[in-house]
Amino acid sequence: MPGAPTASRAPGWFRTAVFYEIPVRxxxxxxxxxxxxxxxVTAKLDHLADLGVGAIWLLPFYRSPWxxxxxxxxxxxxxxxxxxxxxxxxxxxxxxxxxGIRVLGDLVTNHVSIDHPWFQEARRDRxxxxxxxxxxxxxxxxxxxxxxxxxxxxxxxxxxxETAGQYYFHRFYASxxxxxxxxxxxxxxxxxxxxxxxxxxxxxxxxxxVPYLYKREGTRCQSLPEVHRFFHELRAMMDEEHPGTVLVxxxxxxxPETVPYFGEGSEFQMVMHxxxxxxxxxxxxxxxxxxxxxxxxxxLPTPRGSGWAYFLRxxxxxxxxxxxxxxxxxxxxxxxxxxRTVIHGGIRRRLAPMLEGDDETVAMMIAFSLSLPGxxxxxxxxxIGMGDRLDLPDRDGVRTPMQWTAGTNGxxxxxxxxxxxRPLVLDPRYAPAARNVEDQRTRPGSLLSQVRRLVQVYxxxxxxxxxxxxxxxxxxxxxxxxxxxxxTARRILCxxxxxxxxxxxxxxxxxxxxxxxxxxxxxxxxxxxxxxxxYGLGGRRFVWLGFSASPTGRVGGD
Ligand code: BGC
Ligand code: MG
Numbered sequence: 001m002p003g004a005p006t007a008s009r010a011p012g013w014f015r016t017a018v019f020y021e022i023p024v025r026x027x028x029x030x031x032x033x034x035x036x037x038x039x040x041v042t043a044k045l046d047h048l049a050d051l052g053v054g055a056i057w058l059l060p061f062y063r064s065p066w067x068x069x070x071x072x073x074x075x076x077x078x079x080x081x082x083x084x085x086x087x088x089x090x091x092x093x094x095x096x097x098x099x100g101i102r103v104l105g106d107l108v109t110n111h112v113s114i115d116h117p118w119f120q121e122a123r124r125d126r127x128x129x130x131x132x133x134x135x136x137x138x139x140x141x142x143x144x145x146x147x148x149x150x151x152x153x154x155x156x157x158x159x160x161x162e163t164a165g166q167y168y169f170h171r172f173y174a175s176x177x178x179x180x181x182x183x184x185x186x187x188x189x190x191x192x193x194x195x196x197x198x199x200x201x202x203x204x205x206x207x208x209x210v211p212y213l214y215k216r217e218g219t220r221c222q223s224l225p226e227v228h229r230f231f232h233e234l235r236a237m238m239d240e241e242h243p244g245t246v247l248v249x250x251x252x253x254x255x256p257e258t259v260p261y262f263g264e265g266s267e268f269q270m271v272m273h274x275x276x277x278x279x280x281x282x283x284x285x286x287x288x289x290x291x292x293x294x295x296x297x298x299x300l301p302t303p304r305g306s307g308w309a310y311f312l313r314x315x316x317x318x319x320x321x322x323x324x325x326x327x328x329x330x331x332x333x334x335x336x337x338x339x340r341t342v343i344h345g346g347i348r349r350r351l352a353p354m355l356e357g358d359d360e361t362v363a364m365m366i367a368f369s370l371s372l373p374g375x376x377x378x379x380x381x382x383x384i385g386m387g388d389r390l391d392l393p394d395r396d397g398v399r400t401p402m403q404w405t406a407g408t409n410g411x412x413x414x415x416x417x418x419x420x421x422r423p424l425v426l427d428p429r430y431a432p433a434a435r436n437v438e439d440q441r442t443r444p445g446s447l448l449s450q451v452r453r454l455v456q457v458y459x460x461x462x463x464x465x466x467x468x469x470x471x472x473x474x475x476x477x478x479x480x481x482x483x484x485x486x487x488t489a490r491r492i493l494c495x496x497x498x499x500x501x502x503x504x505x506x507x508x509x510x511x512x513x514x515x516x517x518x519x520x521x522x523x524x525x526x527x528x529x530x531x532x533x534x535y536g537l538g539g540r541r542f543v544w545l546g547f548s549a550s551p552t553g554r555v556g557g558d
Contacts, residue, residue, distance in 0.1 A: 020048055025037075028043055038079065049100070054459075056102075058106065064113060075116070090201070104205055109190050111172060114176070134168055137158060146215070207250060210249045235266060278323050280292060288499075316395055343395065350387055353427070367522065384446075463488045464491065477497075477503040481495075506532045515548035516545060520544040
C-alpha cells in the first residue's frame with residue numbers, strides 16, 4: 001500500500017509517540033466467551049489508529065492463573081488460552097504495524113506465579129535445579145527492611161511453604177514468589193524470555209516492578225546496583241539484536257532513585273514519571289501549580305536519547321508513595337474521601353471521576369501530559385472518561401470492560417465473569433449509556449473528539465513538542481502554569497490554569513515573534529500587545545498557542 005504508515009523504529013521514535021495501555025481481558029471480547037482477547041485488540045486497532053496512538057502496551061497476556069491480572073505468569077512462552085494463541089499475537093503485531101502502531105509487551109521479571117513449574121519443582125525437591133531460582137529461609141526473618149507493597153493483603157514478604165519446609169520470599173502477593181537474581185540461570189532465562197517475544201515482533205517492553213530484583217541484607221532491597229546492571233545487560237542485548245526497540249521502566253520511587261534508571265542513556269529509554277503524577281492532582285486540588293515546576297526542574301532534561309513516560313492513570317491504584325505524609329493526607333482528603341477508594345495507601349480511581357467528570361479538565365490534563373518533553377501513556381477508556389467501580393475488589397474497579405457501545409456489556413457477553421461486568425453500575429454518569437466510543441466518535445466536542453484533536457495537533461508539531469527543551473514562563477497568575485515549547489520554525493506557548501477560578505495575566509513576548517498567536521487547542525481570551533500577551537483562562541482550562549519564531553528572536557522565560 002503506497003503511503004500506508006509503517007511502524008518505523010527510527011531512533012527516538014518513542015519520544016514523540018502517544019502510548020496506549022491495554023489490559024487485554026478488559027478491552028474487547030472477540031469470541032463471546034466473556035473475556036477480552038488478543039483478536040479483540042486487533043479488531044479495535046482502527047479506534048487506536050483514529051485516535052493517533054503510536055504504540056500500545058499490552059498488559060501480560062501469558063499463561064497465568066490470573067490471581068494478579070496476569071502478573072503471575074505460569075508459562076512465559078505461551079499466550080494464555082483465554083486470550084488467544086501465538087498466531088493471534090502475530091496477527092495483532094502485523095496489523096498494528098501496518099497501521100504505524102508499535103506493540104510493547106509487559107516483561108515481568110521479579111516474580112512468577114506460584115503455579116509455575118519452576119516453583120512447583122523447586123518447592124518439592126531441595127535438590128532440584130530450580131530450588132536456587134527462588135529465595136528460601138528457615139526463619140523468614142531476612143531482609144526485614146523490605147517494604148510490603150500490597151499492604152492491605154499481605155503482612156510479610158515471607159510465607160511458609162509446607163511442601164518446601166521453608167519460607168519463600170515474595171515482594172507482592174504470596175501467590176507470586178520472587179525469583180533469585182543471584183542465580184545466573186535466572187538472569188539468562190529472563191533474557192531468553194525477552195528474546196522470544198522480540199523475535200515475534202514486539203517493539204519493546206514495559207518492565208514490571210523494576211527496582212526489586214535483588215535483595216541484600218541491611219538494605220531496603222530496592223534499586224541496588226545489581227538491578228541496574230541487569231537491565232543494562234538487557235538493553236545492550238536489545239540494541240544489538242533488535243535495534244530501535246524500547247525499554248520502559250516501572251520504578252515507583254523518589255526522584256533521586258528514579259532518575260538513575262535512565263542509566264545516562266544506556267539503561268531504560270523511558271521511565272514512568274511516578275514522582276510527577278500525584279503532584280499534578282495535588283496542584284489541581286490546591287489551585288497552585290508551583291509544585292509541578294519543582295518536580296520538572298529536578299527531572300529535566302533526561303539523558304540523551306531518553307525521555308520520561310508521563311501518565312495520569314494506569315491499571316493500578318494512584319500510588320502515593322512518593323509524596324510526604326502531609327501531602328498524602330491532603331490527597332486523600334481531595335480525592336479519597338470515600339473510604340472504599342483507598343487501597344495500599346493510594347486510591348483506586350479512574351481519571352474522569354477524580355476530575356469530577358468534567359471533560360474539559362480531563363482534556364486539560366491530557367494536553368498537559370502531551371506537551372511535556374517525553375511521551376504520554378494514556379490508559380484505555382480515559383479518552384472517553386470511563387468511571388470506576390468501587391464495588392469490585394482490589395484494583396478491578398479501574399479495569400472494567402471498555403465501553404464500546406451504549407449496551408451495558410460493551411462487547412462482553414453474558415459469560416463474562418462477575419469481576420469484569422456486574423449488572424450494578426454505581427454511577428450512571430459513567431455508565432456505558434452515558435459514555436461510550438460509538439457515541440463520542442462522531443460527536444464534535446465529545447471528550448474523545450477533543451483527545452483525538454489534541455493528539456493530532458501534538459503529532460503535527462514534532463519539532464515544537466519534541467523530546468527536548470522546555471522554557472518556563474512567569475505567567476503573572478498564581479494558578480497558571482506556563483511554558484514554551486520551541487521548534488525550528490515555530491514556538492508553542494502552553495498555558496494551564498490549575499485554579500478553579502478564571503484567571504488573567506500577561507506573558508512577556510519577544511519582539512521578534514511577529515506572527516501569532518495561532519489557536520492550536522483549548523480556549524482563552526487573548527489580546528496581543530507589542531511586548532506581551534494578555535490572556536484570560538477559565539478555571540481548569542488550557543490553551544496551546546502557536547507563534548512564528550524570528551530567526552534572531554529570544555524566547556523569553558528560562
Ligand atoms: C503492576 C501491578 C502488579 C505488580 C506485581 C506492578 O507494579 O503494575 O499491577 O500487581 O507489579 O506484578
Ligand atoms: Mg474472548
